[in-house]
Amino acid sequence: MDKQTLAILVTIGFSLVGVIGDYFLKRASLAEHSLRSGWFYVGFIVYASTAFGWVFVMKHLKLATVGVVYSVSMILLLSAVGAIVYRExxxxxxxxxxxxxxxSLVLLMRFA
Structure with missing residues (x-):
């Protein structure tokens, strides 16, 4: 597997980690003192855990590619969580x- 493909897979993986972080932050938002709830701190730690990996990803992909892959992955995963977990x-x-x-993702990958 070449480094560009690996970087794309890592980006999608980070989207999944981001969705897990968003889940905990959503739980925190339902608490009376959101920023002092345990859910907030768990969500914060989950997000922060990806910082080192982003350096690898950005070394091998253009920022525009990272942005599109991450955004589309997040859209799909968050929509699924909203529909399945929160019945939205x-x-x-x-x-x-x-x-x-x-x-947009298909076009980016086809012409990148």
Whole structure:
């Protein structure tokens, strides 16, 4: 596996870690004192844990590529968590937006 492919996979993995961090931050937001809840600190630590890996990713990918791969991964994963865990519904406009996000990723990978 070449380093560029590995960097893309690491970026997607960081999206998953970011979603886990977002889950804990969402739990913190439901607490009366959000910034003092244990959920906030867990979410903060989860996010901070990815800092060293981002240096590897940015060494092997353009920042625009990192941004698109990370953003689309986050959109898909957070939408899934919202729908499955929090029973949030997606309207037609949001579904079109998700489709366009996936299309942007396809275009970026095809012409990068």
């Amino acid at each position: 519904t997606l309207n037609a406009t949001e579904l079109v937006g998700i489709g366009l996000a996936i299309g």
